[in-house]
Amino acid sequence: MRLRDLTPADLPQLVELNNTAVPAVPTTLMAEMAELLAISDIAIGATAVGATGETDAATLHGFLLGMRPGSRYDSENYRFFSGRGTDFLYVDRIVVAEEARGRQIGQLLYSRVFDLARDEGRAEVTCEVNLDPPNPGSLVFHGRLGFLEVAQQSTKGGAVRVSLMAAPVLTIPGV
Numbered sequence: 001m002r003l004r005d006l007t008p009a010d011l012p013q014l015v016e017l018n019n020t021a022v023p024a025v026p027t028t029l030m031a032e033m034a035e036l037l038a039i040s041d042i043a044i045g046a047t048a049v050g051a052t053g054e055t056d057a058a059t060l061h062g063f064l065l066g067m068r069p070g071s072r073y074d075s076e077n078y079r080f081f082s083g084r085g086t087d088f089l090y091v092d093r094i095v096v097a098e099e100a101r102g103r104q105i106g107q108l109l110y111s112r113v114f115d116l117a118r119d120e121g122r123a124e125v126t127c128e129v130n131l132d133p134p135n136p137g138s139l140v141f142h143g144r145l146g147f148l149e150v151a152q153q154s155t156k157g158g159a160v161r162v163s164l165m166a167a168p169v170l171t172i173p174g175v
Contacts, residue, residue, distance in 0.1 A: 001105055006043040013060045021095045023133040039073050042066035044112055046105045062096035064109040076155045077128040080164055089117045091127040117169045124166045132161040
């Protein structure tokens with residue numbers, strides 16, 4: 001896999017990948033995804049590399065969107081982490097295509113985020129994982145990367161309960 005920056009041309013694939021992963025992530029319309037991509041400080045896509053080394057840069061097999069402190073993002077979860085301080089990079093969304101799971105794409109995407117956090121001198125990378133509706137695979141995945149729960153909260157008017165998680169930048173097992 002190779003990583004590349006996402007662009008507005010990727011929006012149809014982002015929406016398709018995202019909405020295939022529901023309920024692990026919220027359903028997102030094209031206009032909402034365009035706004036999310038526009039305010040994301042970190043927007044990375046994973047593309048395949050063929051046997052001869054050529055890259056199919058057009059086909060996304062996964063993506064990650066994240067923000068730095070001070071973003072105008074109005075997510076309840078982002079606001080929680082902003083309330084704790086400004087020494088973090090926040091991962092709002094990570095999605096890997098079902099058929100591409102188990103190929104370490106998520107780990108590769110997070111590796112880039114941890115590198116950015118380290119380069120910027122940040123103390124931690126933060127995210128949230130659904131508890132209700134349950135997302136046990138994501139909890140295990142994030143645990144392997146060193147994420148620990150710092151709190152829980154209900155969001156979306158009580159329809160979703162999340163584990164708010166953080167991983168120290170200096171200790172990143174598995175990355």
